[in-house]
């Protein structure tokens with residue numbers, strides 16, 4: 001009922017997100033109310049975890065001058081993802097989650113909304129984790145667009161970055177990413193956490209990251225989540241700031257590949273460091 005009244009009031013001003021109308025474009029990376037398409041007004045309720053969550057607004061972080069690291073988590077959401085969010089919140093750490101469309105059940109919707117609300121970046125990791133270079137043009141495009149649409153529907157976020165599964169990309173993938181307005185986000189540090197299910201190794205490999213690097217992990221493995229408390233302690237001690245990939249580069253240019261921010265080419269003012 002509350003929703004109905006709110007809609008009625010908004011309708012006079014803005015049309016109030018009729019289910020068949022696409023939502024207005026939110027600014028990069030900012031969550032917006034999800035379309036009110038039959039989910040009982042959830043989008044209008046206060047989000048959970050409100051008391052403990054860090055501020056989620058956009059930040060102007062000078063990664064050319066401070067030690068930034070972009071932690072990224074692929075292939076979820078999964079059953080451990082809420083725990084990952086809890087641990088990140090404890091360290092006021094922002095990260096980027098590259099989501100696989102077919103992994104997103106309705107029960108994951110609150111988790112995705114929480115990611116957005118807590119300042120994390122949501123990224124596109126295709127619909128079903130296909131090697132995009134092996135697909136025809138139409139299938140390739142569908143792999144990306146389906147996930148892009150679902151996440152937009154659920155969270156209101158228009159994702160700015162995509163990560164090709166297996167890091168497999170070529171000219172066609174780049175062209176499609178460019179057409180869809182998505183940067184291609186690869187990585188500098190591969191923790192190989194999917195292969196070596198040993199928390200100690202995940203800690204050691206991830207914390208070898210140098211400032212400006214993107215670290216690849218997977219939030220679907222328990223061993224990776226078990227590594228997180230120690231991993232975050234080590235990065236904290238080294239004085240790192242945890243940023244999203246868009247924060248690391250300022251913005252993502254459609255089609256361009258990213259794996260690290262190179263201090264020499266992008267941070268002339270670094271000479272005093």
Ligand code: NI
Nearest residue numbers: 074075165166
């Ligand atoms: Ni993957």
